[in-house]
Amino acid sequence: MGNFFGRNQSFQMDTQSAEVGVEEGPNKIFISQQQVVDEEVQAKVEMLIAELHGTKHHPPNDPDAQKLDHGFHFFKTNIFDAHPEYFSELAKGQSPKFLVIACSDSRVSPSVVLNFKPGEAFVGRNIGNMVPQFDQLRHTEIGAVIEYAVKSLEVDNILVMGHSRCGGIERLMTLPDYTQTYDFIDEWVKIGLPAKKKVLQEAGDLPFAEQLTLCEKESVRNSMVNLLSYPFVRNAVVNGTMIVRGGYYDFVNGSFEQWKMCTH
Amino acid sequence: MQVMSSSPSLSPAFNNFSGAGKFSYEFGLKLRLKDEEPDKEEEEEEEEEEEEEEDNMGSESYEEAIAALSKLLSDKADLGSVAAAKIKRITTELEAAVADQTKFDPVKRIETGFLHFKKEKYEKNPDLYGALAKGQSPKFLVFACSDSRVCPSHILDFQPGEAFIVRNIANMVPPYDKTKYSGVGAAIEYAVVHLKVENIVVIGHSCCGGIKGLMSIPDDGTTSSDFIENWVSICAPAKTKVKSESNELSFSEQCNNCEKEAVNVSLGNLLTYPFVREAVVNKSVALKGAHYDFVDGKFSLWNLDFQISRFHPL
Numbered sequence: 001m002g003n004f005f006g007r008n009q010s011f012q013m014d015t016q017s018a019e020v021g022v023e024e025g026p027n028k029i030f031i032s033q034q035q036v037v038d039e040e041v042q043a044k045v046e047m048l049i050a051e052l053h054g055t056k057h058h059p060p061n062d063p064d065a066q067k068l069d070h071g072f073h074f075f076k077t078n079i080f081d082a083h084p085e086y087f088s089e090l091a092k093g094q095s096p097k098f099l100v101i102a103c104s105d106s107r108v109s110p111s112v113v114l115n116f117k118p119g120e121a122f123v124g125r126n127i128g129n130m131v132p133q134f135d136q137l138r139h140t141e142i143g144a145v146i147e148y149a150v151k152s153l154e155v156d157n158i159l160v161m162g163h164s165r166c167g168g169i170e171r172l173m174t175l176p177d178y179t180q181t182y183d184f185i186d187e188w189v190k191i192g193l194p195a196k197k198k199v200l201q202e203a204g205d206l207p208f209a210e211q212l213t214l215c216e217k218e219s220v221r222n223s224m225v226n227l228l229s230y231p232f233v234r235n236a237v238v239n240g241t242m243i244v245r246g247g248y249y250d251f252v253n254g255s256f257e258q259w260k261m262c263t264h
Numbered sequence: 265m266q267v268m269s270s271s272p273s274l275s276p277a278f279n280n281f282s283g284a285g286k287f288s289y290e291f292g293l294k295l296r297l298k299d300e301e302p303d304k305e306e307e308e309e310e311e312e313e314e315e316e317e318e319d320n321m322g323s324e325s326y327e328e329a330i331a332a333l334s335k336l337l338s339d340k341a342d343l344g345s346v347a348a349a350k351i352k353r354i355t356t357e358l359e360a361a362v363a364d365q366t367k368f369d370p371v372k373r374i375e376t377g378f379l380h381f382k383k384e385k386y387e388k389n390p391d392l393y394g395a396l397a398k399g400q401s402p403k404f405l406v407f408a409c410s411d412s413r414v415c416p417s418h419i420l421d422f423q424p425g426e427a428f429i430v431r432n433i434a435n436m437v438p439p440y441d442k443t444k445y446s447g448v449g450a451a452i453e454y455a456v457v458h459l460k461v462e463n464i465v466v467i468g469h470s471c472c473g474g475i476k477g478l479m480s481i482p483d484d485g486t487t488s489s490d491f492i493e494n495w496v497s498i499c500a501p502a503k504t505k506v507k508s509e510s511n512e513l514s515f516s517e518q519c520n521n522c523e524k525e526a527v528n529v530s531l532g533n534l535l536t537y538p539f540v541r542e543a544v545v546n547k548s549v550a551l552k553g554a555h556y557d558f559v560d561g562k563f564s565l566w567n568l569d570f571q572i573s574r575f576h577p578l
Contacts, residue, residue, distance in 0.1 A: 064403065064463050064550065065565055071420035072556075072563040079418065080561050091471065091559045096412040097368060104451050106402040107424045109417040112385070114377035118413045125431040127450045136490060141447045143491030144433040144474075145410050151489075152473065157370045165397065167454065182457070183539075184442065184449030232490075247374065252397045254386050256378040258371065 087118070096122045099149035099158045101142075101223065103129040108163045113249050113256070122149045128168025129161055131223035132191045134230050143230070150232045150242065158227060159258075161247040162220040169216045172196055173208070191226075195219040220246040224261055237263060385424075392424070402428045405455035407466040407530065409435040414469045419556055419563070428455045434474025435466055437530035438498045440537050449537070456539050456549060464540070466530045467554040468523040475523050478503055479515070498533075499526035527553040531568045544570050 080087055098121040100110045110116055110123055124145035131146070132139045149155045162169075172189040173196060195218035199211050206214070224244050227233045236242035244261040337347055386393050404427040408416045416422050416429055430451045437452075438445040455461045468475075477489075478496040481503075487493035502525035506518050513521070531553050534540050543549035551568040 062550075062567075065552065065567075068420055068465065068552075068554070068565055069563070071422065074421040075419050076561055076563075080558075087558065087561075090413050094412045097370065097373075104428050104430050104454075106400045106422075106426060106428045107396050109415065109422070109424065109429065111415045111417045112424055113381050114374055115380040116377065116412075116415075118415065118418055120412060122410050122412045123415065123431050124410050125429050126447045127454055130447075136494070138443060138446065140491045140495045141432050141438075141445065144489075144495035145431075147489060147491045148410070148433055148473065156368075159374070165399075167458070168450075182450075182453055184446050184453045187442065188446045188450035230490075243370070245370070245374075249378075251386075251393065254382055254393070256374075256382075258374055260371075 090119045094119055094122070094153065096120050096149075096153060097156045098122065099124070099146065099153075099155045100161055101125075101129050101131055101145075101158070102161045103127065103163055103166060103168065105163060105166065107251055108161070108249055110159075110161060113161075122153060122155060127185065127188055128166055128172070128192060128219065129163075129223065130168070130188070130191045130219065131160060131226045133226045146227070146230055147232060150230075150236055155242065157243050157245055158233070159245045159247055160220050160223045160227070161249060162216045163249040164213065164216065164252050166212075166216050168192075169219055170212055172219075173199075173212055173215055192219040192222060195222040217246075217248050220248060237261070396425050400425050400428075400459070402426050402455075402459060403462045404428065405452065405459075405461045405464045406430070407432075407435045407437055407464075409433065409467075409469055409472060409474065411469060411472065413558055414467070414556055416467065428459060428461060432495075433492060434472050434478070434496055434499070434526065435468055435530070436474075436496070436498045436526065437466060437533045439533045452534070452537055453539060456537075456543055461549065463550050463552060464534060465552045465554055466527045466534075467556060468527040469555065470520065470523065470557040470559050472519070472523050475499075475526060476519050478526070479506075479519050479522055499529045502526040502529045524553075524555050527555065528568075535570060541570075545572055 096119060098116070100114075100116075100121045100123045102108055102110045102123060102125050104125045104127055110121055114121075122145075124142060126142065131142060134143065136143065146158070149158070168185075168189050169192065171185060172192045175186060175189075177186075192215070195215050198218055199215045203211055203214055224246050227244055228237065233242070233244070237244060240263075245258060246260070247256065247258040249256050333347065337343055402425060404422070406416050406420075406422075406427045406429045408414055408429060408431050410431045410433055415431075416427060420427075422429075428451075430448065432448075438448055440449065442449065452464075455464075474492070474496045477492055478499060481487060481493055481497070499522075502522050505525050506522045510518055510521055531551050534551055535544065540549065540551075544551060551570070552565060553568060554563065554565045556563050
């Protein structure tokens, strides 16, 4: 059954059980009975259906859904409705000057950390803010983000933003790990292997925590270089219409540094 | 081509004036060639953002120079055309300096953006940021589009630490595939297995370029992009459904329907990840779909319910 608006609920009443599904729209109800259903169960089923007709599409005791609704309400009231011309212009089209590649880490949203307003930055977020080399088989997700930003939106800047205490980089530097394997994580973070190699070569004697910081920054540089393996990026950079930039947000010390790729 | 990692510090001294130096002037220089009383003091001040009001803060030392020039020209009329040429050149130089000054500076934009965050948020909430520095425990994994208008931190007011966020074209979740989709797989795996998020939310939005691209792929399947059309085809089942059910609607209405149906395809694809399926069956993770309409300013949210129930033998 593929109706994602449906709801399944099982009741256990004494020795009887009934399965009820309610589909929205045509209001079809089906009841499949494993055993004889008595009037009590029938009454409860009818009450449930009556409730479901009038309520919102999520149950009232779902605090996480409420949190999302409240969050949107805050945005709508304080930002969206407060700037109607701004948002109606934005609804017609976007023209951000930045593509930002940031980590999925909950602490490093570029909108928050760099105070980007709606419309300012096109953003791709993944584990470890990594840009792999051009690969039409293995890396269509990031390829599509970069392609859209560069070809359709013609952004002037690509900023790859790394950060402190990155779990992805830590995993990279911890490998190989024979005690725990992941389906995806280990293969993904290996995109940063050139950065790890460089850090081990040049700073292999430093404490692990310092190696992590160095690798977080080196991985950003590695990603910046990988960006040039995308022909549409390379062309824009060579033509001088786009600049590749790197950044590092340190939330332990509250600092941000940035650098850029220079072309000669 | 080299990658040069000279990291400029956060000093505000980034000077964008192309050799014009620092001086004061009125925006919209008016050359007065008549004699006027030069009653302004002579000051050299630093460059400021242009102000429309007519106050005498920028010192008018140029007025004295103009007074002297007009006196000279009234004495020597034959200098007129020479003077005109020189004045034109000065005007052009000044216009260029103004343009440089008002040109968008990405370095500065990033710098001021961070300083704003640091002052208004980071330094005002030391407890929160101190705790976050040690670790994160977000309750949400969110898939949102890369579109600059739909950042979840804005539209759902997520604070730092609350949501682990994946952003890609058209907020798509592809099915489990270690070769083709390791990025999405890694993010879901990290969020569900390691961070143990309690909700996965996939948020679609209005006027989505990726969905429009999907709906625009010709029926014979010819594509012209390197990645985009291949990527958005993840949600081809949504396109098929929309075209079969609402073929009479306008293209943009069909796109709107497809934005929502594609969210449902992504929710279904989430279940192809064993660690997601297990968590959903155990009720430790809830799957939710959503759609943000920035034309009308609306947000809708729905659940995906999935469970495996045993049939009792008769």
